[in-house]
Amino acid sequence: MPTLEKPLTQHLRTDGTPLDLDAYEQAGGYQGLRKALQMSPAEVTETVKRAGLRGRGGAGFPTGVKWSLVPMGAGAPHPKYLVANADEMEPGAFKDRRLLEGNPHQLIEGMIIAAYAIEADVAYIFLRWAYRQAQEALSRAIAEATERGYLGREILGSGHGLKMILHVSAGRYICGEETALLNALEGKRANPRAKPPYPQTVGLWGKPTVVNNVETLCNIPHILKNGADWFKGLSRTKDGGTKLYGASGKVKRPGLWELPMGTPAREILEEHAGGMRDGLRFRAAIPGGASTEFITDAQLDVPMDFDALRTVGSRLGTGTMIILDDQTCPVGLLWNLEQFFAQESCGWCTPCWSGLSWVEQVLGAMERGEGEEKDLEILREQTKFMAPGNTFCALAPGAMEPLASGLNYFCDDFKRHIDEKRCPWRMNGDTLR
Amino acid sequence: MLSPEEKKEIEAEFTHYPTKQAVCIDAMKVVQKHRGWVSDEALRDVAALLDMAPDELDGIATFYNRIYRRPVGRHVILLCDSVSCWIMGYERIRGALMERLGIRLGQTTADHRFTFLPNVCLGACDRAPVMMVNEDLHLDLKTEKIEKILEEYS
Numbered sequence: 001m002p003t004l005e006k007p008l009t010q011h012l013r014t015d016g017t018p019l020d021l022d023a024y025e026q027a028g029g030y031q032g033l034r035k036a037l038q039m040s041p042a043e044v045t046e047t048v049k050r051a052g053l054r055g056r057g058g059a060g061f062p063t064g065v066k067w068s069l070v071p072m073g074a075g076a077p078h079p080k081y082l083v084a085n086a087d088e089m090e091p092g093a094f095k096d097r098r099l100l101e102g103n104p105h106q107l108i109e110g111m112i113i114a115a116y117a118i119e120a121d122v123a124y125i126f127l128r129w130a131y132r133q134a135q136e137a138l139s140r141a142i143a144e145a146t147e148r149g150y151l152g153r154e155i156l157g158s159g160h161g162l163k164m165i166l167h168v169s170a171g172r173y174i175c176g177e178e179t180a181l182l183n184a185l186e187g188k189r190a191n192p193r194a195k196p197p198y199p200q201t202v203g204l205w206g207k208p209t210v211v212n213n214v215e216t217l218c219n220i221p222h223i224l225k226n227g228a229d230w231f232k233g234l235s236r237t238k239d240g241g242t243k244l245y246g247a248s249g250k251v252k253r254p255g256l257w258e259l260p261m262g263t264p265a266r267e268i269l270e271e272h273a274g275g276m277r278d279g280l281r282f283r284a285a286i287p288g289g290a291s292t293e294f295i296t297d298a299q300l301d302v303p304m305d306f307d308a309l310r311t312v313g314s315r316l317g318t319g320t321m322i323i324l325d326d327q328t329c330p331v332g333l334l335w336n337l338e339q340f341f342a343q344e345s346c347g348w349c350t351p352c353w354s355g356l357s358w359v360e361q362v363l364g365a366m367e368r369g370e371g372e373e374k375d376l377e378i379l380r381e382q383t384k385f386m387a388p389g390n391t392f393c394a395l396a397p398g399a400m401e402p403l404a405s406g407l408n409y410f411c412d413d414f415k416r417h418i419d420e421k422r423c424p425w426r427m428n429g430d431t432l433r
Numbered sequence: 434m435l436s437p438e439e440k441k442e443i444e445a446e447f448t449h450y451p452t453k454q455a456v457c458i459d460a461m462k463v464v465q466k467h468r469g470w471v472s473d474e475a476l477r478d479v480a481a482l483l484d485m486a487p488d489e490l491d492g493i494a495t496f497y498n499r500i501y502r503r504p505v506g507r508h509v510i511l512l513c514d515s516v517s518c519w520i521m522g523y524e525r526i527r528g529a530l531m532e533r534l535g536i537r538l539g540q541t542t543a544d545h546r547f548t549f550l551p552n553v554c555l556g557a558c559d560r561a562p563v564m565m566v567n568e569d570l571h572l573d574l575k576t577e578k579i580e581k582i583l584e585e586y587s
């Protein structure tokens with residue numbers, strides 16, 4: 001049984017004010033960096049590999065493996081780049097925000113270590129526009145870290161330097177996709193790039209670049225400080241560490257909790273979120289932000305980790321659950337999700353930009369009571385047209401995950417909309433616009 | 434013409450990126466900070482400073498949600514219309530705001546006091562429904578709270 005340590009969040013203050021450098025150091029901060037600097041870059045990467053850390057940005061790619069794809073040594077192209085992905089625009093996801101606002105030095109330390117491991121010269125934090133508090137906290141923390149010699153030409157006299165820059169985005173969901181993010185940083189429209197080549201070899205301005213999620217990077221100082229075995233021991237499954245899990249919707253206590261990786265959804269829902277509000281029943285959950293498949297009561301005992309959720313046809317994604325109750329219309333919810341995806345499609349490829357707006361309109365018509373029998377077939381077809389591999393990036397397949405599973409689970413609710421020519425949940429004269 | 438201050442702030446960004454073009458989003462945000470929005474004229478001036486074609490810069494400006502190419506009111510209200518806020522009563526809050534402001538989403542009040550815009554998830558889903566007015570986040574919105582919140586902005 002794992003211990004109940006919470007390395008990522010243990011020092012977050014309840015009033016939300018960020019830890020300054022002194023407070024962070026007192027809490028053991030920058031010890032991981034000091035240790036890393038005693039090791040070779042390859043040893044740092046090896047430690048992260050052994051720890052079993054998988055990326056927390058959604059796809060779950062092993063972090064150490066990603067780093068080891070970067071060309072190293074005297075022959076490697078420079079400058080090399082590290083980017084912290086702090087875009088977090090996925091609806092229903094709100095985990096990185098807490099780390100950015102509450103403990104900016106934890107991210108900065110993780111980034112310095114990651115940059116050391118891949119011999120990067122410049123690091124960018126790609127921050128979403130709406131996170132004003134995080135912007136302030138990060139600017140101050142970068143200045144503090146520079147002043148104390150953790151950043152700059154010579155990090156703690158190691159002979160290794162790092163320049164860190166905060167880039168505040170102008171807002172568009174696709175910017176979170178790692179190759180689109182690179183275009184955004186270069187001052188272009190954020191259309192995704194073709195892969196391969198992967199950013200690890202050809203990234204920002206054609207140079208090797210690693211993009212990692214904020215939560216991923218925040219784990220790094222603790223892995224270096226406490227070791228790979230300690231990190232593995234935090235987890236209930238083979239993927240190491242803890243995970244930030246969240247729940248929003250009509251539960252008694254919506255919130256965010258750091259728990260052992262692999263904590264079952266039911267435990268999160270009932271113990272941490274306090275169960276459903278009085279008078280409401282649990283219907284389904286989207287486990288990891290807007291682009292994951294629904295799970296129902298039958299799957300609630302599945303551990304929330306990368307592999308286990310796969311076995312029940314869903315995905316961990318961001319680990320922040322959106323809870324659907326029995327008095328909220330599933331068709332309306334899906335319409336809301338698909339409106340988001342249709343609006344945020346970057347327009348680069350046809351199946352996505354025309355498919356998503358079609359899906360959105362069909363769902364809207366159903367919700368208004370104008371749905372027809374053939375609409376269900378159209379929606380099912382679209383989930384196939386936008387399946388993985390049929391579009392240029394993962395936005396459209398992601399948009400289809402809740403829809404495809406929703407068409408399965410809520411078949412009767414769709415049918416009622418069509419047969420009754422109205423939304424059964426909007427009977428009291430609720431307006432749509 | 435860009436003001437000397439705007440120019441200085443934009444040029445300070447040059448050290449952060451290896452190309453001038455990479456500064457373009459920051460540059461438009463500098464202009465927007467000073468003027469509220471990015472006019473055609475300002476866009477041309479920024480493009481000239483960055484050695485870009487105005488059309489190219491416009492293509493980038495219109496891609497991003499938070500670059501305003503039309504004037505906005507003194508206070509911008511961004512109401513989250515994403516999934517958790519929708520579950521928690523977004524439509525009621527939207528209705529209350531439309532009624533109170535006398536405008537629809539996308540519009541500006543006649544006195545230029547408020548511009549009312551939809552916005553995707555603001556990353557505070559556990560405190561839904563949520564809106565931002567200028568820099569301030571307002572959490573756990575209830576229709577009864579709207580009047581009092583708007584009073585803070587004259």
Ligand SMILES: Cc1cc2nc3c(=O)[nH]c(=O)nc-3n(C[C@H](O)[C@H](O)[C@H](O)COP(=O)(O)O)c2cc1C
Nearest residue numbers: 055056057085087088089176177178212213216394
């Ligand atoms: C449409 C789209 C949006 C994404 N948004 C984010 C995001 O906001 N933050 C994030 O870390 N990853 C996001 N990702 C995943 C990234 O592409 C990338 O996998 C991740 O940043 C890698 O970091 P990790 O290996 O540490 O998980 C998004 C992917 C897609 C397809």
Ligand code: SF4
Nearest residue numbers: 346347348349352393
């Ligand atoms: S799938 Fe959608 S978001 Fe991705 S490249 Fe194609 S149009 Fe753009």
Ligand code: FES
Nearest residue numbers: 513518554555558
């Ligand atoms: S859905 Fe509204 S803040 Fe996330």
